[in-house]
Amino acid sequence: MSTISIPVTKTTQSKLSETDFSSLVFGKSISDHMFVADYQNGAWGDFRIVPYGPMEIYPGNATLHYGQAIFEGMKAYKNEKGEVLVFRAEANAKRLNESAARMCMPQLPESVFLEALKQLLSLDRDWVPQGKGSSLYIRPFMFAMDNYLGVKASDSYRFMIFTSPVGAYYSKPVSVKVETTYTRACEGGTGEAKAAGNYAASLYPALQAQKEGYDQLLWTDGKTHSQIEESGTMNVMFKIKGNLITAPTHGGTILKGITRNSVLQLAKDWGQAVEERFLAVTELEEALKNGSLEEAFGVGTAATIAFINKINVNGKDYLLPEPKPDAFSTRVLSTLDSIKYGEVQDPHQWILTI
Ligand code: COI
Numbered sequence: 001m002s003t004i005s006i007p008v009t010k011t012t013q014s015k016l017s018e019t020d021f022s023s024l025v026f027g028k029s030i031s032d033h034m035f036v037a038d039y040q041n042g043a044w045g046d047f048r049i050v051p052y053g054p055m056e057i058y059p060g061n062a063t064l065h066y067g068q069a070i071f072e073g074m075k076a077y078k079n080e081k082g083e084v085l086v087f088r089a090e091a092n093a094k095r096l097n098e099s100a101a102r103m104c105m106p107q108l109p110e111s112v113f114l115e116a117l118k119q120l121l122s123l124d125r126d127w128v129p130q131g132k133g134s135s136l137y138i139r140p141f142m143f144a145m146d147n148y149l150g151v152k153a154s155d156s157y158r159f160m161i162f163t164s165p166v167g168a169y170y171s172k173p174v175s176v177k178v179e180t181t182y183t184r185a186c187e188g189g190t191g192e193a194k195a196a197g198n199y200a201a202s203l204y205p206a207l208q209a210q211k212e213g214y215d216q217l218l219w220t221d222g223k224t225h226s227q228i229e230e231s232g233t234m235n236v237m238f239k240i241k242g243n244l245i246t247a248p249t250h251g252g253t254i255l256k257g258i259t260r261n262s263v264l265q266l267a268k269d270w271g272q273a274v275e276e277r278f279l280a281v282t283e284l285e286e287a288l289k290n291g292s293l294e295e296a297f298g299v300g301t302a303a304t305i306a307f308i309n310k311i312n313v314n315g316k317d318y319l320l321p322e323p324k325p326d327a328f329s330t331r332v333l334s335t336l337d338s339i340k341y342g343e344v345q346d347p348h349q350w351i352l353t354i
Helices: 062-066 089-102 110-123 196-211 258-269 281-290 328-340
Strands: 033-040 043-051 069-071 074-078 084-087 135-144 157-166 174-178 216-220 227-231 234-240 243-246 274-276 293-300 304-313 316-319 351-353
Touching (some): 033 110, 043 110, 062 135, 069 196, 089 110, 089 135, 110 157, 227 281, 234 258, 234 281, 243 258, 258 304, 258 328, 281 293, 304 328
Parallel strands (some): 174 304
Antiparallel strands (some): 033 043, 074 084, 084 351, 135 157, 234 243, 234 293, 293 304, 304 316
């Protein structure tokens, strides 16, 4: 594969020495450089890596008004040899293009995505924290660049990648509330795209739940609010009577989570029974009442596995015990970590070594 040419302008004021790697807060520290590409006249070009910093856009920028913006989230880890390992980069490159198609945005060649990532991470490899629990969060994203107020798909776009050293997303198990008023996604909408607007729409309902003392929501379907779809910004899984249950992604309302896919692959490898089907709120409530709900956890890039310790259904709180060391969620988290940090063989070629 021919490598694309990416001119680099290095920073003259690295923030590395002033970054406290021992107390990383998710998304607060940003690494020194960013990748930028512009789409104009039907083609991507002007590839460059430059110091991370502000950029100029017109007040009439279409993204600010009509929200044509999509993003990805992925992570890089450092192994004991100091090599940088990126988890499932190709899957992210593919999903970005699926989101782009739904949002009327141009396809970005996967080779550009991957080459940009490799060159950016090579340059900023000192920003990848070493040690379990920490990683470099990678944020690729694309947005409209037309300076035009008519409502239409933009003709010009920008694609960028920047990175941020991070610690754990959630420091403890999370409490969730089944949401039956507001909706994250509905059939025919943009739920399966990683579109910025989906996250904007989730903020108000999430804030209401937080005011009531819950960390996040368990989203239900938009039509009947009778089936569980996702949790907060993550996919969600339940283990009931030995079966792992998670919502299917073919209906267009559920994000095709890469962590979700990885967990399901490991479940298959281990012979764990999986049901990709919607879990009814009534079934969840029943399982909470009769004690057959063994585990509940969110799965996403930022948190990997977020153990759920409290679920509110129809106004009543149910507590879940802490997952045991042999619980599926505990084992899957530890196996994923071992693969990501290069401690064990990578059975599905998920790792890209930089
Ligand atoms: C993820 O965990 O996959 C996310 O997208 C979370 C991000 C919005 C912080």
